[in-house]
Amino acid sequence: MKEIVFAGFGGQGVLTAGLVLSQVALFSGKKATWMPSYGPAMRGGTANCTVKYSDSRIYSPGQEEPDVIMALNIPSFNKFISMVKPGGIMLIDSDIVTCDTNVRSDVKVVKIPGTTIANELNNPKALNIIMLGAMVKLMGDFSEKEAIDGMNDMFGKKGKNKYEAANTAAFKKGYAAV
Amino acid sequence: MAKGKKVPEKILRQVPFCPGCGHGIIVRLMMECIEELGYNDNVLIGKPVGCASLLDNALAVDTFTGAHGRNGASMTTIKRLKPDMLVVSYQGDGDAYNIGFSETMNAAYRNEKFTVITINNGNFGMTGGQMAWTSMPGQVTATSVNGRNVELSGMPIRVPEMIASSFDTAYVARGSLFTPAEIKKTKSYIKKAMQAQIDGVGHSLVEVLSPCPTNWGLTPLASMERIVNELVPYFPLGEIKNKGGK
Amino acid sequence: MGDMVKGNIAMGEAAIRAGMHIYCGYPITPSSEVMEYLSWRAQEAGRQFIQAANEGEAMYMVYGAASIGSRVLTASSGLGISLKQEGVTYMAAADYPAVMINVCRYGDGLGSLESGQTDYKRETRGGGNGDYRNIVLSPSTVQEAVDLVYLAFDLSEKYRNIVVILTEGALGQMMEDCDYPPMKEVPYYDWAFDGKYTHGPYPSQMAVDLHAKGIKNNEKRAAITENEQRWEAVGVEDAEYVLFAYGIPGRVVLGIVDELRKKGEKVGIIRPISLWPFPQKAFDSINKNVKGFISVETADSGQMLEDVALYAKKKGFGNVPCYFISSPPGVPKSKFVLENFEAIKAGKVKEVF
Numbered sequence: 001m002k003e004i005v006f007a008g009f010g011g012q013g014v015l016t017a018g019l020v021l022s023q024v025a026l027f028s029g030k031k032a033t034w035m036p037s038y039g040p041a042m043r044g045g046t047a048n049c050t051v052k053y054s055d056s057r058i059y060s061p062g063q064e065e066p067d068v069i070m071a072l073n074i075p076s077f078n079k080f081i082s083m084v085k086p087g088g089i090m091l092i093d094s095d096i097v098t099c100d101t102n103v104r105s106d107v108k109v110v111k112i113p114g115t116t117i118a119n120e121l122n123n124p125k126a127l128n129i130i131m132l133g134a135m136v137k138l139m140g141d142f143s144e145k146e147a148i149d150g151m152n153d154m155f156g157k158k159g160k161n162k163y164e165a166a167n168t169a170a171f172k173k174g175y176a177a178v
Numbered sequence: 179m180a181k182g183k184k185v186p187e188k189i190l191r192q193v194p195f196c197p198g199c200g201h202g203i204i205v206r207l208m209m210e211c212i213e214e215l216g217y218n219d220n221v222l223i224g225k226p227v228g229c230a231s232l233l234d235n236a237l238a239v240d241t242f243t244g245a246h247g248r249n250g251a252s253m254t255t256i257k258r259l260k261p262d263m264l265v266v267s268y269q270g271d272g273d274a275y276n277i278g279f280s281e282t283m284n285a286a287y288r289n290e291k292f293t294v295i296t297i298n299n300g301n302f303g304m305t306g307g308q309m310a311w312t313s314m315p316g317q318v319t320a321t322s323v324n325g326r327n328v329e330l331s332g333m334p335i336r337v338p339e340m341i342a343s344s345f346d347t348a349y350v351a352r353g354s355l356f357t358p359a360e361i362k363k364t365k366s367y368i369k370k371a372m373q374a375q376i377d378g379v380g381h382s383l384v385e386v387l388s389p390c391p392t393n394w395g396l397t398p399l400a401s402m403e404r405i406v407n408e409l410v411p412y413f414p415l416g417e418i419k420n421k422g423g424k
Numbered sequence: 425m426g427d428m429v430k431g432n433i434a435m436g437e438a439a440i441r442a443g444m445h446i447y448c449g450y451p452i453t454p455s456s457e458v459m460e461y462l463s464w465r466a467q468e469a470g471r472q473f474i475q476a477a478n479e480g481e482a483m484y485m486v487y488g489a490a491s492i493g494s495r496v497l498t499a500s501s502g503l504g505i506s507l508k509q510e511g512v513t514y515m516a517a518a519d520y521p522a523v524m525i526n527v528c529r530y531g532d533g534l535g536s537l538e539s540g541q542t543d544y545k546r547e548t549r550g551g552g553n554g555d556y557r558n559i560v561l562s563p564s565t566v567q568e569a570v571d572l573v574y575l576a577f578d579l580s581e582k583y584r585n586i587v588v589i590l591t592e593g594a595l596g597q598m599m600e601d602c603d604y605p606p607m608k609e610v611p612y613y614d615w616a617f618d619g620k621y622t623h624g625p626y627p628s629q630m631a632v633d634l635h636a637k638g639i640k641n642n643e644k645r646a647a648i649t650e651n652e653q654r655w656e657a658v659g660v661e662d663a664e665y666v667l668f669a670y671g672i673p674g675r676v677v678l679g680i681v682d683e684l685r686k687k688g689e690k691v692g693i694i695r696p697i698s699l700w701p702f703p704q705k706a707f708d709s710i711n712k713n714v715k716g717f718i719s720v721e722t723a724d725s726g727q728m729l730e731d732v733a734l735y736a737k738k739k740g741f742g743n744v745p746c747y748f749i750s751s752p753p754g755v756p757k758s759k760f761v762l763e764n765f766e767a768i769k770a771g772k773v774k775e776v777f
Contacts, residue, residue, distance in 0.1 A: 019599065022428050026601050034428055034599035035755065059679025061598050061672070062755025157427065188621075220619040222492075235625040240617040242491050243626065244484070245514045251481045252488030255446060256617075258472060259494050263619040281484065284477040 001054035002139065003064060006128075007080055008072030010047045013128030017070065018049040020132055020151050025053035027150030028142055033061035046075055053141075068139065070131055072114075074099050081107065091135055093127065110138060112177050118170070126170035133174025144175050186213045188238045198398025200355050200388030201229055204297055207361070208266065209237065211369040215376065217264040222256055224249035226278075228270035229303040247278020250285035250294070257292040264372060265292035271312045271385075272302040275337050279311075286341045286381050289348075293371045294383040296337070298352075298413065299390035307393030311335040314408060319393070334412060338385045342419040348380030350419040354387040354410065356402040367417065379421055387413055426603045431566045432457035432596040434604075435499070435525055435589065438573035440465060443610030444523075445494035446472040448485035450504065453537050454593035455527035458499040469607075479504045483511025490520035493616025495577050499525035501593070502535050502543060505551070512586060513552030521580035521613075523573065524558075525589040527596035530722065530753040538753035539593035541671060544727035547590045548700040555638060557645055559587040559652060560699040564675040566600035568697070574605050581613060583648055590699060592722065594672045594755050648701055655703035656695040659685050660710045663692030665769065668732050669720040670696045676756045677720050680765070691765075702731045707739035714741065716775070718768060720749045720761055726776055733777035745775030 004021065006014040015036055022032040032053040037046075050063045065085045070092075071077040077090070077097045084090055086106040095115035102109075112134045118127045129151075136147045148171055152164050186209040195201045212221050221239050225231065227246035244252050249267045257265040267274075274282045274296045282294070301319050302308040309319040309326055312334050316325040342350040349371045353364030364386055371382035387409050389401035396404060429437075436458045439447070447466055449459045459475070466473040476482035482498050489496040500508065505526045515522060526547060530540025547560045559579055563569035569591060576587040615623065656674075658681055660666050669677040674695035681693040694706045717736055719729035726748035733746040749764040751757075767773050 019428060022599065026428060032428065032601065035594065036597055059682070060676040060755060060758055061600070062594070062676070062757065064758055154427070219621070222617055222619055234631045238625075239621050240619055241626055242488070242617065243518070245487065245510055248480070248484035248487075248511070251476065251484035252491070255448060255474065255485040255489035255494075255496070256492055258474070259446060259489060259612075260492055260619065280477060281481055284481060 001052055001058060002068070002141065003066045004051045004135070004139075005048055005063060005066045005069045005080055005083070006051070007046065007048035007069065007076035012072045013125070014047055014070070014072060015049050017128040017132045018051045020129070020154060021135070022051045022053065023154040024136070024142055024147045024150030027153060028146055030055055031058050033058050035061045035063075046073070046079075048076065068135060070135055071097055072127065072131065073097065077101065089138055091131065091138065093131060110134070110178065112174065114174070117173050117177065121166075121170060121173060123166055123170060126166060129167050129170040130174035130177070133171040134178045137175045137178040144172070147171065183210070186210050188213065188218055189236065190238050191236050193232050193236045195229065195232060196390075196392040198389055198391035198401060199229070200299065200386065200390075201232075201297060203355050203361060204295065204364075204386050204388060205233065205268070207365045207368055208268065208295060211365065211372055212239070212264065212266070215264070215369065215372055220262065221264040221266065222260075224253045224265070224267035224269070226269040226273040227304075228273045230268055230270060230297070231304065233268075247273045247276070248281050250274070250278060250281030250283075253292045254285055254288070254290045257290060261291070264375065266372070267292060267294045269294065269296050270303065271296055271298045271300070272310045275311050275335055282337065283341070286345045286347050286383065289346055289380045291375055291378060291380055293375045294381075295368060295371075296383065296385045297388045298385050299388045300409070301390060301393050303390050303393055307390070314412065336413065338383060338418050341383060346380070347382065347419065348374035348421045349382035350384075351417045352385045352387065352413060352415050354405055354415055355389070356405050360415070370420065374421070385413075387415075426601045428599040428601055429566060430457055430597065430599050431569050431591065432527065433461045434566050434570050434602050435573045436461040436465060437604060438570040439497045439523065439577070440469050440471065441605050441607050442574045442577040443495050443608040444471060444497050444577065445610075445612070446474070446489050447497045448474045448476055448482045448489065449498045449500065450476050450479045450482050452479075452501045452504040454529060454539070454596050455499045455501040455504070455525065457596065458525060458527070479507035480511065483508035486522050487511050487515050487518075487520065490515060490522050491518070491617050493613030495581075495610055496522045497525070498522070499527065501527045502529045502531070503533065505543065505546070509552035512558070513550070513554050513556065515586055516550070516552070516554065516556035516558075519584040521584050521586065523576045523580055523587050523589065525573070525591065528590060528592045536753055537593070539672065539722065539755065540753050541592060541673070541722040541727070542724070543590065544699065544721070544723065547588045548702070548731070555641065557700050559583065559585055559648060559701075560590050561587065561654070561697060562590045562670045562699050563595065563697070564671050564695065566595070566598070567602040569595060570602050570604060572697070579652065583644060585644070585648070590671070592672050652698055653701050653703040653705050654697035655706045656697065657692065657706055657709060658682070659690070659692035660694060660706070661692070662690050663711050664690045664715045665718060665765070666692045666694060666710055666714055667718045667720055667765070668694050668696065668728060670699060670728065673720050673722055673751060673756045676758055677761065680758055680761055696728070699728070702735055704735040704739060707735060707741065710741070714744055716745050716747055716768065717741070718747045718749060718765065720751060720756065722751045722753065722756060724750055726750070729776060746777040747773055748776050
């Protein structure tokens with residue numbers, strides 16, 4: 001089983017990125033759970049969700065010891081760096097998380113210039129998908145094609161096909177950035 | 179000699195209201211209207227908590243036992259789910275205007291297409307004559323033994339006027355019972371209120387000023403005189419709003 | 425394979441599929457998505473929806489809707505369900521069915537918006553004045569929530585009894601895949617008011633011989649107790665310790681038990697799915713030499729713990745100590761539960777019963 005936390009400011013699309021990953025897992029025949037922070041944890045502008053996927057029954061859907069954390073702002077980095085499983089990964093947008101990230105020697109910090117890539121794509125809203133592409137590559141559980149198909153399937157069902165090309169491009173850029 | 183009108187067939191028995199009480203007359207008028215409109219077999223009456231609880235097993239129509247004051251809410255869903263059924267909420271003033279103020283007003287606010295008949299006798303009759311929001315200034319009740327002090331408890335409430343002036347409902351009227359002519363008028367108000375429902379125009383409410391000799395400590399006749407002299411000047415009679423049929 | 429769907433939304437859809445005719449409610453976190461979803465979905469499916477002025481009004485609307493034999497749903501959370509209790513007990517007195525979802529939030533009074541299980545006592549004991557009990561079902565996955573909401577309408581009708589789905593903020597807010605059961609169109613029940621006086625006088629609750637009715641109610645409750653116990657059990661036959669947990673803690677503790685048993689520890693779990701009736705039959709499979717029962721709840725005080733102790737006594741485990749693990753608001757952390765379990769095993773924690 002894998003546990004991933006997506007964290008950032010409200011509006012950065014971290015909850016959606018988590019949902020896409022959970023849907024990709026389902027699309028690949030796995031079990032998945034998605035648990036948002038809500039209520040008081042949402043106040044103050046930060047949002048996060050926990051995604052788990054597995055080949056077998058998922059017991060706790062809650063935050064336990066994440067294998068990977070995606071942090072899209074400094075407060076999220078500071079809040080979650082201590083929670084990462086030893087040997088786990090902290091994935092950050094190095095354009096935003098500009099603080100000292102050399103906090104734990106047993107955690108691999110992967111830096112992606114997500115905001116720069118998004119601007120290059122002329123699609124600043126795609127930051128979450130770019131970072132998701134990088135994450136999928138780091139996890140190694142899904143092929144690029146499998147993930148893109150799962151993602152487009154999800155947005156298609158929500159009636160958002162018109163973003164398919166842009167999302168695909170963003171995902172590929174992120175995937176290639178690792 | 180005037181010919182006695184036949185008792186509506188859906189009234190099974192005499193209801194043991196106190197001597198001189200107005201409830202019996204109003205129930206009779208309600209049942210006559212239902213019968214005359216042809217709804218004897220397609221009607222539901224919401225029964226409240228209060229003196230009208232005595233209606234138990236007295237009427238051969240579906241009779242819903244509401245929670246105290248809450249029939250504005252319960253009649254809402256009944257009417258929405260059974261739009262062709264005549265739905266009538268029969269309520270006392272304590273039930274509809276005190277504890278049920280929110281439900282009564284919210285149903286009118288939403289313009290729910292059922293009919294409310296409220297019996298305004300200026301006190302909580304069933305529980306022993308306590309002060310109601312309709313009690314008059316200075317009125318002695320079980321909870322205002324020195325007379326109602328409106329400085330502390332507010333002026334008597336006129337819900338029909340509030341509904342008529344604030345909400346987009348179909349029909350609002352206030353009647354009384356102190357002469358046969360008034361009774362006849364009150365019946366015409368109740369019938370028009372039901373007709374407004376049948377025609378789908380909207381919410382309708384008829385308040386009836388009704389004597390409560392037992393709790394007022396007056397004879398039935400003196401109670402009628404009190405209505406004429408004290409209540410009618412404050413609670414004016416007549417149609418307050420009539421949007422007309424479709 | 426279904427898609428990822430939020431617990432609250434899945435429960436709303438399950439109600440539509442179960443033939444719900446009308447929803448009456450008032451918004452409150454963390455249950456609001458049930459009504460947000462039904463506000464458009466009910467209309468789309470040819471059903472009805474009313475947003476009431478408050479929780480109490482919503483329940484009196486439910487009361488009216490039930491009286492004419494419709495399938496009616498309301499949902500709320502914690503204190504919102506408190507406000508409904510007058511309507512609930514009136515409905516119990518009238519033997520009216522309805523389904524009520526409590527997406528529980530933690531705490532007394534306003535409480536917190538976070539997930540909790542602090543409403544166990546109220547839901548399983550009735551909640552309002554009088555002697556009645558509601559059937560209480562508690563899911564631990566989105567799929568189970570769907571299945572139980574679907575079942576709840578049938579149970580409610582079968583016993584003419586309110587069925588409460590007691591779930592938690594965490595399950596209402598989380599997403600998981602689920603498969604929906606088939607769509608049902610259900611006519612209004614024929615025992616109800618039809619405007620024609622078909623069933624004669626509806627007795628006022630005051631005019632009824634209440635004691636005679638109470639005896640009949642006891643028979644109904646006995647039948648529910650016999651027929652409707654539901655639970656999931658793992659490892660109880662050889663367990664030295666049996667943990668009890670329902671809802672989200674139920675699935676967390678299942679994971680702990682699974683892990684410990686892989687390591688060879690003799691530990692078991694009973695996850696009640698019906699909270700009333702409490703699954704007392706589950707005790708029949710428990711190792712007679714069990715050393716302790718442990719209730720794990722997202723609550724300050726052991727609420728289900730009292731039922732565990734009561735039925736332990738009834739089932740011949742009266743001398744087995746009953747412990748409590750109080751998990752803070754939110755989803756219990758496996759590590760926290762494990763540490764507390766180790767402390768109990770080490771004799772560092774005193775039993776409650």
